[in-house]
Amino acid sequence: MTAIIDYDAGNLRSVEKALAFLGEEVVITREKDIILEAHKVILPGVGAFGEAMAALCHYKLDQVLYEVVERGIPLLGICLGLQLLFDRSEESEGTKGLGILKGEIRKFPQEKGYKIPHMGWNSLTFPQKGRLFSGIKEDSYVYFVHSYYLKAKEKDIVTATSHYGVCIHASVEKENVFACQFHPEKSSKVGLGILKNFINL
Numbered sequence: 001m002t003a004i005i006d007y008d009a010g011n012l013r014s015v016e017k018a019l020a021f022l023g024e025e026v027v028i029t030r031e032k033d034i035i036l037e038a039h040k041v042i043l044p045g046v047g048a049f050g051e052a053m054a055a056l057c058h059y060k061l062d063q064v065l066y067e068v069v070e071r072g073i074p075l076l077g078i079c080l081g082l083q084l085l086f087d088r089s090e091e092s093e094g095t096k097g098l099g100i101l102k103g104e105i106r107k108f109p110q111e112k113g114y115k116i117p118h119m120g121w122n123s124l125t126f127p128q129k130g131r132l133f134s135g136i137k138e139d140s141y142v143y144f145v146h147s148y149y150l151k152a153k154e155k156d157i158v159t160a161t162s163h164y165g166v167c168i169h170a171s172v173e174k175e176n177v178f179a180c181q182f183h184p185e186k187s188s189k190v191g192l193g194i195l196k197n198f199i200n201l
Contacts, residue, residue, distance in 0.1 A: 001025045003038035007055045009045035018185035024199050030059050041068050045080030050092030074201045077179035085179055091148050103152035114165040117147040122162040130159030130173035132197050142187040
């Protein structure tokens with residue numbers, strides 16, 4: 001069973017539908033006991049970094065996520081869920097992220113020809129291929145919607161990159177923690193393949 005964490009940050013139903021399509025049992029919850037009993041946990045999200053961190057803390061889900069990581073339960077952050085796993089974001093100065101992974105979330109620079117937010121399909125390259133990308137070809141296209149991008153401190157956790165005026169650390173993996181800046185649930189067959197790899201870990 002996979003638990004999708006509900007902290008009022010949206011994008012839950014599309015993730016649920018994608019997992020159900022793959023035959024996975026899914027529950028959307030903020031209940032600690034249910035999350036810790038799950039075989040996999042997903043932290044999705046769209047919206048603002050500061051508001052999302054405040055919601056996680058309000059529901060005490062920050063502490064639950066630390067326990068998920070400590071217990072070795074596979075955890076997948078998607079979009080804003082990826083960003084929250086890191087130390088800080090330029091979107092919400094002074095707000096601390098979860099700090100489960102080291103790095104910061106930066107605002108895209110204003111560059112001619114690059115609209116912000118970055119919305120659309122971009123290809124992935126694999127500096128080192130992580131477990132999420134088993135059977136996924138390099139240069140496969142996935143769907144992004146974001147105004148801020150990850151700059152991970154530890155280069156060896158970066159499993160996929162993309163380019164949109166700057167190099168985007170598009171996916172990371174460290175032990176039982178995985179995350180994607182793009183939306184696998186909106187990325188057609190490639191995205192379903194990534195989600196299938198996660199639930200099959």
